[in-house]
Amino acid sequence: MTRLFNEPADFADEMIAGFVAAASRWVQAAPGGVVRSTRAPEPTVSLVVGGGSGHYPAFGGLVGPGLAHGAAMGNLFASPSGTQVYNVAKRTEQGRGILLSYGNYAGDVLHFGQAQDRLRAEGHDVRTVLVTDDIWSAPADQIEKRRGIAGDLVVFKVAGAAAEAGHDLDAVEELARRANARTRSFGVAFSGCTLPGADEPLFTVPEGRMAVGLGIHGEPGIDETDIPTANELAEMFVEKLLTELPEGVTVAGSRVVPLLNGLGSVKYEEMFVVFKRVSELLGEAGVTVVEPEVGELCTSFDMAGVSLTLFWLDEQLEELWSAPADSSGFRKGSVAPQLVAEKVDAEEEAEAIAVASEESRALAATVLAALDAVVDVVDANAEELGRIDRIAGDGDHGIGMQRGSHAGRDAARGVVAAGAGAQTTLNRAAEAWSDRAGGTSGAIWAEILRSLGAELGDESAADAATVARGVVAASDAVMAFGKAKPGDKTMVDAIVPFAETLAAEVASGAETVAAWTTAAAASEDAADKTADLTAKLGRARSHGDKSQGTPDPGAISFALIVAAVLPVLAAS
Amino acid sequence: MTRLFNEPADFADEMIAGFVAAASRWVQAAPGGVVRSTRAPEPTVSLVVGGGSGHYPAFGGLVGPGLAHGAAMGNLFASPSGTQVYNVAKRTEQGRGILLSYGNYAGDVLHFGQAQDRLRAEGHDVRTVLVTDDIWSAPADQIEKRRGIAGDLVVFKVAGAAAEAGHDLDAVEELARRANARTRSFGVAFSGCTLPGADEPLFTVPEGRMAVGLGIHGEPGIDETDIPTANELAEMFVEKLLTELPEGVTVAGSRVVPLLNGLGSVKYEEMFVVFKRVSELLGEAGVTVVEPEVGELCTSFDMAGVSLTLFWLDEQLEELWSAPADSSGFRKGSVAPQLVAEKVDAEEEAEAIAVASEESRALAATVLAALDAVVDVVDANAEELGRIDRIAGDGDHGIGMQRGSHAGRDAARGVVAAGAGAQTTLNRAAEAWSDRAGGTSGAIWAEILRSLGAELGDESAADAATVARGVVAASDAVMAFGKAKPGDKTMVDAIVPFAETLAAEVASGAETVAAWTTAAAASEDAADKTADLTAKLGRARSHGDKSQGTPDPGAISFALIVAAVLPVLAAS
Known part of the structure; x- marks a missing residue:
C-alpha cells in the first residue's frame, strides 16, 4: 500500500x-x-x-x-x-x-x-x-x-x-x-x-x-x-x-x-x-x-x-x-571504452586427498558418523533456532546451520569414501560448511572443525588428551575469530565452558566419553544462561535489542550438537 | 512476501x-x-x-x-x-x-x-x-x-x-x-x-x-x-x-x-x-x-x-x-553527446476573457450555481462511484469526478467574478475539468460543457429551445468522442435518453424546468438499467468482466448530476 x-x-x-x-x-x-x-x-x-x-x-x-x-x-x-x-x-x-x-x-x-x-x-x-x-x-x-x-x-x-x-x-x-x-x-x-x-x-x-x-x-x-x-x-x-x-x-x-x-x-x-x-x-x-x-x-x-x-x-x-x-x-549503452574480458575459470580446482593411516581412516569414519548426528540434531531443531534468532537477529541461524551441516557432512562422506583421514575429512567438511552456510555461524563452525582436524591429523587414532587439545584449540580459535569473550552472549558462552570442562576432566584422568558427558552438560547450562545476558550487557536499553530473556541461538546450537555427538563417541 | x-x-x-x-x-x-x-x-x-x-x-x-x-x-x-x-x-x-x-x-x-x-x-x-x-x-x-x-x-x-x-x-x-x-x-x-x-x-x-x-x-x-x-x-x-x-x-x-x-x-x-x-x-x-x-x-x-x-x-x-x-x-554518465537545453516556459499563458452581455453574465451566474450543485452531488457520491468503478475498472471514477468538478467550478468562479459570459464560463470550466480530472470522464465532461457553451454563447439569455439544442449537441459530441453507442454500457446510455427526452418535451411546448425534470427521470432510469448490460454484451464471458449486475459509473454520475442541477434551474 x-x-x-x-x-x-x-x-x-x-x-x-x-x-x-x-x-x-x-x-x-x-x-x-x-x-x-x-x-x-x-x-x-x-x-x-x-x-x-x-x-x-x-x-x-x-x-x-x-x-x-x-x-x-x-x-x-x-x-x-x-x-x-x-x-x-x-x-x-x-x-x-x-x-x-x-x-x-x-x-x-x-x-x-x-x-x-x-x-x-x-x-x-x-x-x-x-x-x-x-x-x-x-x-x-x-x-x-x-x-x-x-x-x-x-x-x-x-x-x-x-x-x-x-x-x-x-x-x-x-x-x-x-x-x-x-x-x-x-x-x-x-x-x-x-x-x-x-x-x-x-x-x-x-x-x-x-x-x-x-x-x-x-x-x-x-x-x-x-x-x-x-x-x-x-x-x-x-x-x-x-x-x-x-x-x-x-x-x-x-x-x-x-x-x-x-x-x-x-x-x-x-x-x-x-x-x-x-x-x-x-x-x-x-x-x-x-x-x-x-x-x-x-x-x-x-x-x-x-x-x-x-x-x-x-x-x-x-x-x-x-x-x-x-x-x-x-x-542503455556503455559510458566508458571497455574490452570484452576473457572468460574466467568457473570451476574450482579439485584438491587431491592426502594419504592417511588405517587408524586415521577409522577415525574419519567416526567423524562422519558424528557429522550425521549433527545433521540430525540441526534438522530437528532448525525451526526453533530460527525462531530464537528472529527475536534479535535476522532469523537465519536455523537455516544456515542446516545448509552448513548438510554440506559439511556430504563433503565428508565423499572424502571418507575416497580414503581420507580425520584431518582431511574435517578440513573438507569445514570448507563445505562455511561455503554453503555463509554467515557468522558458518565461519565459526569451519574454525571448530579445522582446529579439531589440526590436532587429530591424518596419521593416528585419537586419545582423550588429543581430543581435549583439539577442543581447546577450537575454543581459542572461535574467540580469536569473532573477537568475543564469555558474557558477550555469543556461541563463546557455550564453547568455553565446554572446552574448559573437557580439558579439566581429561586432565584428572577421565576417558573421552565420560569427560565429554560432563562437558556437554556444562555447555548446555551455560547456553541456557545466555538468556540472562541481554540486560547485563545493556543492549536492550541502548539498541532496542528485543531478545531479553531469549538465549543466544549460536550457544544453543553448540550445546545441542555436542550432546548429539555423545552417542557416536560412546559407540566408537 | x-x-x-x-x-x-x-x-x-x-x-x-x-x-x-x-x-x-x-x-x-x-x-x-x-x-x-x-x-x-x-x-x-x-x-x-x-x-x-x-x-x-x-x-x-x-x-x-x-x-x-x-x-x-x-x-x-x-x-x-x-x-x-x-x-x-x-x-x-x-x-x-x-x-x-x-x-x-x-x-x-x-x-x-x-x-x-x-x-x-x-x-x-x-x-x-x-x-x-x-x-x-x-x-x-x-x-x-x-x-x-x-x-x-x-x-x-x-x-x-x-x-x-x-x-x-x-x-x-x-x-x-x-x-x-x-x-x-x-x-x-x-x-x-x-x-x-x-x-x-x-x-x-x-x-x-x-x-x-x-x-x-x-x-x-x-x-x-x-x-x-x-x-x-x-x-x-x-x-x-x-x-x-x-x-x-x-x-x-x-x-x-x-x-x-x-x-x-x-x-x-x-x-x-x-x-x-x-x-x-x-x-x-x-x-x-x-x-x-x-x-x-x-x-x-x-x-x-x-x-x-x-x-x-x-x-x-x-x-x-x-x-x-x-x-x-x-x-552514471551520458552515453551520447548532448547539449544543455534552454529552460522551457513553465507557465501557461493567461487567456483574455471575452466581452459578454449583461444577460449572458446573469446566465453565467446560473451556470456557476449549477456547477456548485454538481460539486456537492459528486462529493456526496464519490465513494459509491469509486466502489462501482472498482468492480470492473480502476476505481478512480469518483475521485476523478471530484477533481474535475472542483477544478471546473473553481475556474468558473474566477471568470464569473471577472465578468465572463456563459460560454466563456463553460469553456474555462471544461478546460479545468479535463485538465485536473484526467481520464475518460474528464474529457467527456469537458465535451459536454463546451457543447453546451457553444449554444449558449456570451451574448444572450437562454430559452428552453437553446438549452435543449445545447444538450443534444453535447450528447452527439459524447457519442462521437468516445465512439460508443447506447447499449455499450457507458455514459452514453444516460445522456442519450436525457437529450432525446429533453428535446421532445421542449418541442411539445414544455418549459425548461418541466422538460428537465422528465428528462432527468428518463436518464436515471436508463442509468440504472446499465446494470443489466454486461451479460448482453458478452463481456463477462469473454474478458472476465466482473461487473455483471453493476451499473456503469459514468452513466450513474451523469444521472445524479442532471438531477442535482434541477433546483438551480428552478430557482433561476
Whole structure:
C-alpha cells in the first residue's frame, strides 16, 4: 500500500515536483509534465509519451537522450488532459514533427487525440502510434483493442533511437509501428496496490492465488490459478507467448528481446529465478536472446505482479534497441571504452586427498558418523533456532546451520569414501560448511572443525588428551575469530565452558566419553544462561535489542550438537 | 512476501544463474559470485564487494565499468564464505592489488577476512574498507561498530571510479575510506520481507506504525512512531542527518549527494514526494544538492522501508561520484553527446476573457450555481462511484469526478467574478475539468460543457429551445468522442435518453424546468438499467468482466448530476 503522502489530492503534483528535483540531469518541468533538460546537437523528430502517474519509470522516467523528448504526466492512473499533452508536446517541437506514443487506453486516446488536433491545427506534423502489447486484453483478431503494458518501453525505445538517429517523421512512425506489431506481453498478479489515501486496494487476489492476464490498473484478468513455482510461471509465460506470434515471425532462428517486468513488489531476486527458466526455454525453442531486461520498467505502485514481454527483432529494430539511451529510469549503452574480458575459470580446482593411516581412516569414519548426528540434531531443531534468532537477529541461524551441516557432512562422506583421514575429512567438511552456510555461524563452525582436524591429523587414532587439545584449540580459535569473550552472549558462552570442562576432566584422568558427558552438560547450562545476558550487557536499553530473556541461538546450537555427538563417541 | 521460487534451498543459486543470464553485458559467473564480462584497456586496482543476497542491485548488480570488478554473492541474507570471496577476488586481480569493501556485519567481516588472509598469503596486496553509514546501529563515538546500508553504493562508487581512473591501491583505499567517513544514513520501515519458503516475515511493524532505525535484515530499530506524512518523514530524516555530521563538515555551503533508497515496496512515486521536501529542506539549510539518486539501491526483498543517505562531498569525491559507471543496477554518465537545453516556459499563458452581455453574465451566474450543485452531488457520491468503478475498472471514477468538478467550478468562479459570459464560463470550466480530472470522464465532461457553451454563447439569455439544442449537441459530441453507442454500457446510455427526452418535451411546448425534470427521470432510469448490460454484451464471458449486475459509473454520475442541477434551474 501507499503510505507516504501529504494531501492525497496533491500527490501527483508533489510527485512530479520531486521527480524533477531528483532527475534534473534528464528533465525539466513543463506545464503538464516534463521535457528533456538536454538537447541533441541537431534537431530531430520529437517523441512525446505519457499516461497516468503511478507507473514509474513510465512515463517521466523515460525522458532523455535516445528515448522520449517529453512526457505528459497525468494524475494517478488517470490520463493527462489534452491541454497537458499539448503543452508538453509544443515545448519539444524542433521543426521535424512530433510522434505521440502511449498505451491504448480510452482516456489517453481521447486526450492525446485532442492535443494532436490542436497541434495539427497550428500546422505541426503529428502522428500517433498506440502500444497494444497485452495479449489478454482482447482476442488476437482484435489487436487494435489491446491495451499497452510493459511493451510501451519497446516502442518508445525504438522510436526514440530512430529520432536520435536523425530519421524523418515517416520513418520514425513506421519503425514505432513495426516495433509495436512485433511485441507481445503476458502479465500476472498476486495483489493490488492501494492508492494514496484510499481505504482499500484497487483489487485483491485470494491468498495463494494468482490472477492471469490482469492489467496494470487492475483491469480484469482472464483466469485465476494457484501460485505456480517460478519455473512453472516461466513455462506458462513462454508457452503462451510462443503461440502468440506476430505476423511473419517463426520461432526457431528468431532473435528476441525478453523483458521481465516487475509491477512493484515482486522483487529482483524472484524475477532472476523466473528469468533463468525463461532464458532456458527460449534457448530450447531455438530463439536467440538479445540484450534482455529484468527489472521494474512499468510499475503499478506496489502491486505484486510480473509480466513477460517478447520483442521479436529484425535487423533494423535490433540496432535501434541496442542504441544508447539515457533517462532516469532506463539506460542503455556503455559510458566508458571497455574490452570484452576473457572468460574466467568457473570451476574450482579439485584438491587431491592426502594419504592417511588405517587408524586415521577409522577415525574419519567416526567423524562422519558424528557429522550425521549433527545433521540430525540441526534438522530437528532448525525451526526453533530460527525462531530464537528472529527475536534479535535476522532469523537465519536455523537455516544456515542446516545448509552448513548438510554440506559439511556430504563433503565428508565423499572424502571418507575416497580414503581420507580425520584431518582431511574435517578440513573438507569445514570448507563445505562455511561455503554453503555463509554467515557468522558458518565461519565459526569451519574454525571448530579445522582446529579439531589440526590436532587429530591424518596419521593416528585419537586419545582423550588429543581430543581435549583439539577442543581447546577450537575454543581459542572461535574467540580469536569473532573477537568475543564469555558474557558477550555469543556461541563463546557455550564453547568455553565446554572446552574448559573437557580439558579439566581429561586432565584428572577421565576417558573421552565420560569427560565429554560432563562437558556437554556444562555447555548446555551455560547456553541456557545466555538468556540472562541481554540486560547485563545493556543492549536492550541502548539498541532496542528485543531478545531479553531469549538465549543466544549460536550457544544453543553448540550445546545441542555436542550432546548429539555423545552417542557416536560412546559407540566408537 | 516472496512468492516465486522453486526449491527454497536452491533459490540463491538459481537467482545468481538468472542474474548472469540477464546481465551478461556486465557480468560473468565465477565460483562464489560474478566478475565483470568487460575489462578496462589498462590494468587497474580491483574492487571486490559482496554480502548476502536479497539486496539487489547490491551486490552483483553493482559490477561493471566504473564500479566493482567482482561481487561475492552469499546465500539469502547470509555472508558469502571465505572461499567464495577468495574465488571471486582471485579472478579480478590485475596485478595492482585488491580492495575489499562491504557492509560491517560480523559474518562478512569474518569471511572477507579469511579471504584477505589467503590472498595475502599468496602475495597479493589486499586492503579492506568497511561501510558503516547507518547512524542508528551504534552511537556516534563507536562509528566503527555501525553497520552498512545504502551507503555501500557511495563507497563502492568512489572506489570504483578511483580504480578506473588509474589510482594505485593506497589512493583507492584512502578515497574509499574518506567516502565512508563522509556518508551517513537513516532508515525506517513499515513491514518486513518474507524469505522464500518461510512462513512468517522476518519482522513485523504494527499496522499504521513505523520502525525507526531498523536495519536492512530487520535488525532492531531504536524507536517506533505513527506513520508520518511524507513531509514529516523528510523533516525527520534531514533534521537528524544535519546533526550527525562527519568531522570537519559544516552544513551551510556544503555540497551533498542525497540518496533516497527504497527497500522494496515503498515505491518511486512515494519517494519522489518525500524527496521534494528533502531537497527543499537541504536548500533551506544552505546545502547544495549534487546529482541525487531516488530509487532502489540496496533492497531487502519487498520490505516496506526507505532510507536517506547524505554523502558530504569534497572536490575529489565529487569528481569520483560524477564519473561514468555502468552496471546492471546502477549507471552514471551520458552515453551520447548532448547539449544543455534552454529552460522551457513553465507557465501557461493567461487567456483574455471575452466581452459578454449583461444577460449572458446573469446566465453565467446560473451556470456557476449549477456547477456548485454538481460539486456537492459528486462529493456526496464519490465513494459509491469509486466502489462501482472498482468492480470492473480502476476505481478512480469518483475521485476523478471530484477533481474535475472542483477544478471546473473553481475556474468558473474566477471568470464569473471577472465578468465572463456563459460560454466563456463553460469553456474555462471544461478546460479545468479535463485538465485536473484526467481520464475518460474528464474529457467527456469537458465535451459536454463546451457543447453546451457553444449554444449558449456570451451574448444572450437562454430559452428552453437553446438549452435543449445545447444538450443534444453535447450528447452527439459524447457519442462521437468516445465512439460508443447506447447499449455499450457507458455514459452514453444516460445522456442519450436525457437529450432525446429533453428535446421532445421542449418541442411539445414544455418549459425548461418541466422538460428537465422528465428528462432527468428518463436518464436515471436508463442509468440504472446499465446494470443489466454486461451479460448482453458478452463481456463477462469473454474478458472476465466482473461487473455483471453493476451499473456503469459514468452513466450513474451523469444521472445524479442532471438531477442535482434541477433546483438551480428552478430557482433561476
